[in-house]
Amino acid sequence: MLDFTEEQIKRYARHIILPEVGGEGQEKLLSSKVxxxxxxxxxxxxxxxxxxxxxxxxxxxDFDTVDLSNLQRQIWHGNKDVGRYKVDSAKDSIERITPDVKVITYKEKISSDNIQELIKDYDVVIDATDNFPTRYLINDACHFYGKPLVYGSIFRFDGQATVFLPDKGPCYRCLFPSPPPAGLVPSCQEAGVLGVLPGVIGAIQANEAIKIILGVGTTLNGRLLIYDALDMKFTEMKLRQDRTCPLCGENPTVVDLIEYEELCEFKA
Incomplete structure (x- = not known):
């Protein structure tokens, strides 16, 4: 059992008094890697x-730097962070909140050459990316290496979230077998996104990751949660593992990591 400091007992008091979390659950969180x-x-x-x-x-x-246009929604960056690496700004924000979290930053583009090394030591992987090629790469790698994946995406006023658990349900390719043709992807300049939308979906992703670590509740595995911010409506769609899925189906054709050409540089 972790020997909590007095500061930690006070800091995590609202967690510890929850029967579903308690001291043991908080210890799991403090010992976890995401x-x-x-x-x-x-x-x-x-x-x-x-x-x-x-x-x-x-x-x-994340290999990107902070741009002024990011500040409408990317809430851990500020004016003084424009031009800095996003991961450096993010690390500063986390460290302002708590001394208990070890933040490791990776200023590199995700590729088939580095993704195995990146994910191998982590308990849960969260896909908070903004383009199709990287989503497929993350999904495939998590399937091959048995890592729980928490997925989220946003577009204009709509958001989606789900959880993919290797060998325990569908994967991203069951939903979208392959990337869409480039002509179907809207212009990045024309797309736009409501500033508060990623806050809703990002919080849901954090919630799912915490539940996976704690082993409590029911995750979104096998369910796609769809959020419509304009009509303030949540819709749930059942997801089933596709027997013909090119990755996790009965006769898989995707047996190695694939690098897809960038279809869009839309910045979430």
């Missing part, structure tokens, strides 16, 4: 809540 891929719109609220919850080790991977 990899957050993407330090933008989804990554910011997700990472802040994971840090506040006391995730022991939080890896943050």
């Amino acid at each position: 990899l957050l891929i993407g330090a933008g719109g989804l990554g910011a609220p997700c990472g802040l809540y994971l840090g506040a919850a006391g995730i022991g080790t939080l890896g943050i991977a």
